[in-house]
Amino acid sequence: MSGDQDEVRHAYGDNMGWRLKGYSKRRSGAPVSEREISRQQFLMIRPFFDAEDNPWLVDLNEVVPAIRPCIEHVLGPLDPDEDYYVTGHPLDWDKDPVQVARDVLDAKYPLARAAFLGGSVASGTYTANSDLDMIVIVDDLPGAFRETLRHRGWPVELFCHTIESFWDFVARDIEGRRPPLLNMCAEGFLMLDADGTGQRIRSEARARLDAGPPPATVTELEDRRYGTTDLLEDLIGARDEDERLFVAARLLTCAGELALVVQNRWLGHGKWLLRRLRDAKEDELVDSYRALVRGEGAERFIAVVEAVLVSAGGRMEAGYRRAAPQR
Incomplete structure (x- = not known):
């Protein structure tokens, strides 16, 4: 059960x-019965049903005899003459980021x-400073765009695409080894x-x-080795403490990327x-x-960067050459 709770915490928050x-099976109309249930009760019954398409509603018409005792053990007796649904509703509407994101869709892109x-809201780690990172796929866009806006007090980052533009941008991301769109779709909330x-x-x-990502080419690896080597030499030769901090910050990024490549x-x-x-x-x-930042010296950092360079083939200095791009 704990895995299910982790999976849905972003959509079914406190x-x-x-x-x-309960709705009458004999006639259509308003509910004939209605009562509150707890979040814990909802989480206990949810694994029995397919709620992926609409995580705010569970259709208890899917209750088959094999699981009915389990459901009634959690919710109490169910009237055989009624069709039951569990629906969610925000207790404090504007504080629920998923519901606010849904409202953005309803207001701007109903079709x-x-x-x-995606982002911290989807992972359940959002804070008061988090924004709503949303990818929207729409047929009739004149072109892909990114837009920042505020909705019901929440900052929203919209990434709007057609199917074609989405995969074009994904191809660029893959070539650059940075997959934000893939992350949002694979790990975010549909x-x-x-x-x-x-x-x-x-x-x-x-x-x-x-x-x-695609394997690194010889050219890419040499370029990264050269950039890391150059910054490492600057760090070793730095005599000004402030210069050392700035060089080290840049070197951390270059060496870190090289290690990942x-x-x-x-x-x-x-x-x-x-x-x-x-x-x-x-x-x-x-x-x-x-x-190094704490003032404990640069020696340890220098040694670790040297090790990263060795893993990539060593320093790249004399003999490095790149022709200027054609204009």
């Missing part, structure tokens, strides 16, 4: 309330084919899937993410570079940099 509604919510497009994108994104892993900017390095077990690079 801000959600839950209602069990979207698919939409994903908010909308009007025609199966969302599931197809999610499956393909997961496959491409798992396949990893050697292992044929994805890259990332900012916090994502740190996460990639941790996943690759390159903690020593970060630890030695932290020691």
Whole structure:
């Protein structure tokens, strides 16, 4: 059960309330019964049902005799003359990021084919400073675009694409070894899937993410070795403490990326570079940099960067040459 709770924590947060509604099987109309259930009750019954397409509703019409005792043990007796549904509703509407993201879709892109919510909201680690990172797939866009806006007090980062533009951008991301779109689709929350497009994108994104980036070419590896070597020499020769800090910051990024390229892993900017390095077990690079910043000397950091260079084929200095691009 704990795995299911982890999986849905972003969509079924503490801000959600839950209602069990019963509808007459004999006639259509309003619910004939309705009562509140707890979040824990909802999490206990959810694994028995397919709620992926609409995580705010569980259709208890799917209750088969084999699982009925389990459901009634959690919810109490169910009237055989009623069809039951469990629906979610925000207790404090504007504080629920998933519901706010849904409202963005309803307001701006009601005819979207698919939409994903990624970032810290999707992972359940969001804070008061988090924004809503959304990918929206729409048929009739004149062109792909990125837009920043505010909705119900939340900052929103929209990445709007057609199917074609989405995969074009993914190809560029893969070539650059940075897969933000793939991450959002493979690991984020599929908010909308009007025609199966969302599931197809999610499956393909997961496959491409798992396949990893393309192997480094000789030219790329030499360029990265040269850049790292050059900065390392600047660090070794630095006599000004402030210069040393600035050079070391840049060297951390270059050496970190080189270490990841050697292992044929994805890259990332900012916090994502740190996460990639941790996943690759390159903690020593970060630890030695932290020691330098604390004033404990640059020797340890220099030694770790040297080791990264050795793993990539050694320093690249004399003999390095690149022709200027054609103009």
